[in-house]
Amino acid sequence: MPKITINDQQYEAPPGKTIIEVADEVGVQIPRYCYHPDIGVEGSCRMCLVEVEKSPKLTPACATPIADGMIVRTTTPRVQQAVRYAMEFLLLHHPIDCPVCDQSGECWLQDYYMDHARHTSRYPGTQKTQRLKAHTLGPLVKLDRERCILCTRCVRFTRNVTQTNEITVFHRGHASEIGVAGDRPFDNPYSVNVVDVCPVGALTSTDFRFKVRAWFLQGTSSICAGCSTGCNLRIDHSARALGGGAPGYSATEGTIYRTVGRRNVEVNKSWLCDEGRLSFHTMERWPRLRAAREHGSPRTVAELLPVVHQRFEAIREQYGPAAVAALGSATNTNEALFLLKKYFHNRVDFRLGDEVETYRKRQDDLLRRWDKHPNTRGALDLGLGGDLGGLRGLREMAERRQIRGMWIAFHPQLVGEDAREIVDELRRLVDALEFSVVSATxxxxxxxxxxxxLPMAGWAEEKGTYTNFAGRVQITARAVAPPGDARPLHLMMSELLALAGVQVSADPAAIFDWIAREVPLYADMDYDAIGPLGIVPPARPAAEIEPETEMVR
Structure with missing residues (x-):
């Protein structure tokens, strides 16, 4: 394996890697604008120039493969001067509008100016070139040409990743600018990724634009719940600590303002589809359930859980164990579904529609899948696809009085809408039951x-794990607190199990440890092993493991 020395420290790296890739892996900071690991090398911004021993000129780290014995220096006076000159060139005609720029606080121009430049501009503001501002590229993206530094990240994204080629560079020299040819709208299903990759404030999201300053946001790493792919993302939200709360949580309250792609090469690289990125707005579509009720009268969850347990026990005693069942959802976490299965003695289903038939089927050749639930594979791994027949089968058994009491845990799908047939089946199921408990968001x-x-916490309001279509187990995090008296489903199930004489920790990590002991597929796994990028269970047979990124460019 080649050995390379960077700033007097020697490292080993696989052949074929570039200097900047090795530097990123070992924690050596090299500035860059045009380079992005998932969209191809351009080498145009000249910010990543480094000294390579025996090379007469400075070398772009993004485009230079390593070689055995290579000696690289990134902080010499010669390198620092070159980076300072590159920064001055890029800022020559850049507008001084940081106070009103939506990128302020997370702008690479601001950061690199303070780190590498700090020069005085040779061009007064009155001589800077004025260009088109706040131009609508598409329904979700706006362009400010004055702020563009022509790094071409957006151009290469549409050329190399989506292969839709909407954005290109027009004209030459000082007149160069990016845009979309003709009247063609920039509306491909992955359009907002160009906002993520833009290092400055040239491309902004119409959904997030001017909503909140970046420094008021807190980022929480999590998983998209929009489909069975399980893309990694960061939830940006306003929050303040509440203190206390359920074990395993850092309790916060706040508002979700945006989600941003979080790089996981094995799942989604750096990308999100637009519908998944904006799916958090689904939680605002209907009135949130904030308080529990019995026969329409307000009660608290703490008051009603003992009532629920007593009623289920009475039905079991009168009609037999089979008269009580539960219906979960493939948007519930593994921890919630596992405890649901424990309390209801394996009489649990999760199939509302065609999740099992579609969770592996692609909607396009990048990320989207037809199953709009994040945890269908997890529910199957837990053995919930039994002989109850899904929602329709449970409704038919309720109408025949084979099932008298049920707990229905319903979380709406975050992308699209639950089919009208599903909603109608749920209504008929509730009407057919002698005793019905509905926990919903x-x-x-x-x-x-x-x-x-009973009010139930939704996505981004609880911690747990999802298992994506390929069998990768990943941690979905709690970013904001659920409204009112709403609680995570696993927390309500742990309290019901305690009433049944089974003491269960409310910590999702401890519940997963229980899963690992009882579900052979998840043996020897825990939250530490899952980590921030997830893991395919070591015990999963090779025949059941699907390639996750075969089509992700």
Missing amino acids: HDFPWMANARIV
């Missing part, structure tokens, strides 16, 4: 006749 009309209604 929102106050849906179909559950109006439920005996007991």
